Amino acid sequence: MTIEGQEEMSNENQEKKAPPKQFLRDGKVVIRLDVPIVAHDKQVEELVLRKPTSAEARAVGVLPYRLNDSNTPDINVPAACQYISKCAAIPPSSVDQLDVSDLNAVCWAVVSFFLSPGSPTSGS
Known part of the structure; x- marks a missing residue:
């Protein structure tokens, strides 16, 4: 194959970009999973997350992140997993x-959800 042919293939590959892993739909965050899971006896290929409510945050008891010494968030995985369960149902x-x-x-x-001000919660 010539260099020109390689350039054409490269351009074709750029045009056929994979769909985004994360996007918004109806005010909720949709995440396409690389590896499907099973929930409620059904295969799940994407998770739809709604914003948690204040009552849910109170029930979990902690935020899904901590601020480190650089004042940037580090994920609190156990807490985040509780929110995932609630917000993705x-x-x-x-x-x-x-x-x-x-x-x-x-x-x-x-x-x-916790770092973005002003978006409506699912209870409003």
Whole structure:
């Protein structure tokens, strides 16, 4: 194959970009999972997260992150997993099935709800 042919293939690959892993739909965060999980006896290929309510935050008892010495957030994974279960309406056993790369993406999505001011909660 010539260099020109390689450039054409490269341009074609750039045009066929994969869909985003995370996007908004109806005010909720949707995350496409790299590895599907099972929840409520159904295969789940994407999680739809709504913003947690203040009552849910009070019930969990801690935020899904801590501020480190640099004043940047570090994920509190056990707390974030509780929020994932509540906000995606899946059982904790399904949260436990998440691939670590998916878990990381979903945890950061949960943290973003707490760091983004002014968006409506699911109870409003």
